[in-house]
Amino acid sequence: MLILVNLKTYPCDPVAVAEAVRDVDEETDARVAVAPQAAHIERVAATGVETWAQHVDPIDYGSNTGHTLAESVAEAGAVGTLINHSEQRLKLADIDGSVRAAERAGLETIVCANNPAQIGASAALGPDAVAVEPPELIGTGTPVSQADPDVVEDAVDAASRVDDDVSVLCGAGISTGDDVVSAGDLGAEGVLLASGVAKADDPKAALEDLVDPL
Amino acid sequence: MLILVNLKTYPCDPVAVAEAVRDVDEETDARVAVAPQAAHIERVAATGVETWAQHVDPIDYGSNTGHTLAESVAEAGAVGTLINHSEQRLKLADIDGSVRAAERAGLETIVCANNPAQIGASAALGPDAVAVEPPELIGTGTPVSQADPDVVEDAVDAASRVDDDVSVLCGAGISTGDDVVSAGDLGAEGVLLASGVAKADDPKAALEDLVDPL
Amino acid sequence: MLILVNLKTYPCDPVAVAEAVRDVDEETDARVAVAPQAAHIERVAATGVETWAQHVDPIDYGSNTGHTLAESVAEAGAVGTLINHSEQRLKLADIDGSVRAAERAGLETIVCANNPAQIGASAALGPDAVAVEPPELIGTGTPVSQADPDVVEDAVDAASRVDDDVSVLCGAGISTGDDVVSAGDLGAEGVLLASGVAKADDPKAALEDLVDPL
């Protein structure tokens, strides 16, 4: 089970959360990782935690002022990247381009999408994983595995019909260890978390609660 | 075989081209249709030609100033719409939304994409058809079926792996009847045309040449 | 005083509203006009009403599938166009391009913006008019001239500092004739309306109420 903590642009201390993620990753069988902002990747990766980028652009070396180059986040220490997060939606051609750019830089890829149809579409682009996050549940505290379990199962079906090698994660509203277990029972091989850990008073305790039932 | 003539924003007389398309459609077994600008749909459809929109937005009735509502183009006389043309690339979530909007309004859908991977992704969204147009061939006069026949076959394979009910068209560089035949031989069920007809001195003659070998 | 009724993508009968607008325009000293969807411009303009487009793209004749060409909406009967409406925000370079395209096609231009700083910026691009619509008031029924009269005065100041020839309109929340009068008192030379007329049971009566105190 991959548990990826997305720090978004929250006002948290990225290094403190990273250290909590690293420590819990060492204590548990789950794979726990953190996705800081691009400007924080280097110092987060220096903690030894598994570090992900939140986004890479569909570009190569060249004249791309203000863009995020896959090679640069990889060199700063990232080992994977989110693509097409609901807060950074991309054109279809650019999701394809970003997956290719990430592969070129040796980054693992998770493409996010809203619903089973878009999950199937994302799987057809050949990323390592896809993550289904129904937009109406993001930030609600109601996990998709409880509010709408069919979405997770339908996403798993949609991805496997297109490409059996693409893992499915789920996000949106996950805040307890039971939510993580439920997601796994529905076929998800990982979860995306954000505020539940990043904004917790004690991120390490919050993560330990999440991985405890695994 | 569907032959769809895209008028883009060319300086042609849309009604004159529409009449040529209508006449050739009546003379031949092929299905020949025309896609004018939104502001021209009503007068083009009034000629009796099969009329398509060039784009619809992923919206419903409401507060969407400046957008193209599927119901409005349908009511003006369109029976189908292109979506995600290379000159109007959309976010993945918006291609999904535009296909849903078109279905709601009773419009047939063709989703355009650059390469077989994106064709598979587009097919996963459940349109009636997908159209592969390698960007490097658009406007070259070299047909994709000749420059890169594998792209057409790979696109047909990618779509059928995802959803057997989705037809595959091809575009980019088609200018002769032989190109249309070649596209059909590679598995395409239609072609997208543009300047070869829309900018021809005699659009009817240009179309007649195209459908002649069918 | 210019009173422009924006039909957005509302489920109204555009011709019926257009006829109401035309009739009230003839009965009053105010200049009353209507902005339908692109696909409706031709039939709306055929009523004899002053017709505006809701948007034009920063393009010329050519390969621009799915875009709105200024010449095409002009030829269909539009005499002016909104640009950068809050529901269709554009890049700065594209607002400039759209104003140039509209001028080329002989269309009058109104560039919309959120606040006095952006109104000054819009005025610097040389449109005929700018329209200030604070986003937090759109659709509230509380007119900007009442909720935040300083915004209107500051917008008038910002525009006149940059270019004295650019008129200022205001929108957002206007629903009564008193609101129109207040807008004029604050320096606005026109107002943008939408649902108050387009969704009224009797659009003509709604408009007559609006122009009555002028």
Added chain:
Amino acid sequence: MLILVNLKTYPCDPVAVAEAVRDVDEETDARVAVAPQAAHIERVAATGVETWAQHVDPIDYGSNTGHTLAESVAEAGAVGTLINHSEQRLKLADIDGSVRAAERAGLETIVCANNPAQIGASAALGPDAVAVEPPELIGTGTPVSQADPDVVEDAVDAASRVDDDVSVLCGAGISTGDDVVSAGDLGAEGVLLASGVAKADDPKAALEDLVDPL
């Protein structure tokens, strides 16, 4: 004279270029600074060089996965940011939002634009500076001050008519010290450079040549 070296996503060693920029800044009266990618800001700033971001998003702390928060680049060591570079064009409302975000984080701001009209518009948003870069000259090696000196003078006029406190820089094609001097003679208070320094075999020597005639 501000000389800002934009590293774009070039395959250069950002720290090596940063050290060259820092050393030349110490040797000369000109103010010389460098703009690396977001993921490189921290290590570039650690060299002691004046460091700029290439872009910040119009956001605040919160749920903005994949975006660039002004506070984060400031905390990593940036003292200013480019906004609306020709390779990262923004909506007018977002240029306004990005200037406000940068101010909030204490970053100096340079808004880029294509032509004098857009320079006037950008100046109306109240940044510290604007930079005119005619797109047709970018990467040509022909400096704007030579190819089209009127553009620089017209940009200076446009900005000063709107707000006298906004400095004007110019970019596009500057590669020699004479180009920098010419830009200054036309009223520019700084220049944007990119490949001429970032891709030079000896960035320090290239910069020394540039500042030599100042």
